[in-house]
Amino acid sequence: MVVLLNLCCRGGNMRKSYYFIISTLILSAILPNTGIAQMNQSQINQELNKINKSITEEKAKSSTITKEINQIEQQKKQIKSEITAIQGQMDAAGEKLFDLQQKLKIKDSELQDNVNRLNEAIERVDERKKSMETRLKVMYMNGMISYFDVLFSSTSFGDFIERFEALKSILEQDKRLLDSLEKDREMIAQTNLAIKQQQESLKLLLQEAERVKSELALKEKNKEVAILSLNQKEEYLEEVSEEQEKKLMALASKQAALLKARSNTSVKSSNSKLQWPLPKKYPITSNFGTRIDPITGKSGASHNGLDIGAPSGTSILAAEAGTVIVAQWWSTYGNTVVIDHGNGLWTLYPHMRMNGIKVKKGDLVKRGQLIGEVGSTGRSTGPHLHFEVRVNEKAINPESFLN
Numbered sequence: 254m255v256v257l258l259n260l261c262c263r264g265g266n267m268r269k270s271y272y273f274i275i276s277t278l279i280l281s282a283i284l285p286n287t288g289i290a291q292m293n294q295s296q297i298n299q300e301l302n303k304i305n306k307s308i309t310e311e312k313a314k315s316s317t318i319t320k321e322i323n324q325i326e327q328q329k330k331q332i333k334s335e336i337t338a339i340q341g342q343m344d345a346a347g348e349k350l351f352d353l354q355q356k357l358k359i360k361d362s363e364l365q366d367n368v369n370r371l372n373e374a375i376e377r378v379d380e381r382k383k384s385m386e387t388r389l390k391v392m393y394m395n396g397m398i399s400y401f402d403v404l405f406s407s408t409s410f411g412d413f414i415e416r417f418e419a420l421k422s423i424l425e426q427d428k429r430l431l432d433s434l435e436k437d438r439e440m441i442a443q444t445n446l447a448i449k450q451q452q453e454s455l456k457l458l459l460q461e462a463e464r465v466k467s468e469l470a471l472k473e474k475n476k477e478v479a480i481l482s483l484n485q486k487e488e489y490l491e492e493v494s495e496e497q498e499k500k501l502m503a504l505a506s507k508q509a510a511l512l513k514a515r516s517n518t519s520v521k522s523s524n525s526k527l528q529w530p531l532p533k534k535y536p537i538t539s540n541f542g543t544r545i546d547p548i549t550g551k552s553g554a555s556h557n558g559l560d561i562g563a564p565s566g567t568s569i570l571a572a573e574a575g576t577v578i579v580a581q582w583w584s585t586y587g588n589t590v591v592i593d594h595g596n597g598l599w600t601l602y603p604h605m606r607m608n609g610i611k612v613k614k615g616d617l618v619k620r621g622q623l624i625g626e627v628g629s630t631g632r633s634t635g636p637h638l639h640f641e642v643r644v645n646e647k648a649i650n651p652e653s654f655l656n
């Protein structure tokens with residue numbers, strides 16, 4: 254188990270092939286492929302004990318792997334929900350950013366309007382100044398002329414004063430207007446300053462929002478990297494798990510052969526097609542062959558059986574007469590019954606519900622006999638019967654065996 258854990262953490266093909274070689278060596282040491290026929294009862298019993306022991310060991314390894322895969326699934330779920338939360342925060346940050354950008358745009362146009370107003374005010378002030386200067390000049394010149402008039406003609410001095418007063422009053426009006434224009438100009442200039450300050454603080458807020466958003470994006474990226482590495486780990490563990498499955502199958506095959514030799518009973522099979530393993534027709538939810546893995550979502554996963562969707566507790570019936578060679582928890586298959594029908598033909602009934610196995614190892618069962626109840630134990634997403642047919646341990650499409 255320790256070896257396996259190390260393997261999972263480090264991975265690598267080298268180590269994996271070591272693992273493979275070692276397990277193959279162990280298997281061939283325990284399981285000489287010939288000679289069962291020559292064994293006496295006590296040798297068979299001895300061999301069976303050895304096999305039972307290795308099945309127990311291998312199953313412990315398998316359940317460790319299954320546990321690890323489940324843990325990884327949990328971690329992935331957790332990280333995915335964290336990513337969802339981050340994405341929510343990013344959406345909010347994006348909205349805030351957009352809002353600030355809009356506000357800044359408004360400030361920009363406000364400033365533009367104000368700059369225009371300021372320019373117009375400056376122009377008005379300039380014009381007023383110019384016309385005042387012109388009037389000053391006119392008054393001065395008129396004053397000079399009137400002065401000469403007064404000197405040389407000594408008449409209409411009153412007229413001169415009148416005109417002079419009139420000019421003076423126009424000039425005073427000019428001056429008042431100019432003052433108020435100057436005040437306007439000042440006010441507009443101050444408003445400009447205020448808008449510019451508002452713009453600056455908006456820009457700071459914008460920078461902060463951008464920083465928050467990019468920080469969140471980085472966080473999300475890191476989470477996605479974590480998921481990627483978990484996926485790799487999981488993929489590796491699933492390969493090991495598959496190898497483990499094969500190993501257990503080989504052990505079960507050997508066990509069946511030994512049990513048969515010991516009991517010396519051969520079960521007569523009816524030699525016709527297999528019977529439907531449930532009391533009535535239920536929909537086939539997944540066919541034999543490659544498919545998208547219902548748990549990892551990966552495509553190209555091979556599916557070794559026929560999934561029949563039936564409610565939990567539905568009776569499972571032996572598809573043919575035979576000897577029960579497995580009737581127990583079986584790694585990712587959960588509660589499993591395997592029946593050996595002779596001539597290398599087996600049928601498998603995994604995922605039975607808790608306490609749903611209704612036969613025991615070594616039982617002889619009749620075609621159509623109740624052997625268990627539908628459930629969702631092991632690597633399963635809901636109640637169904639995964640009906641599997643094997644010929645010399647190789648999975649074959651069950652549909653070619655059914656009526």
Ligand SMILES: [Zn+2]
Pocket residue numbers: 539556557558559560639640
């Ligand atoms: Zn299945």
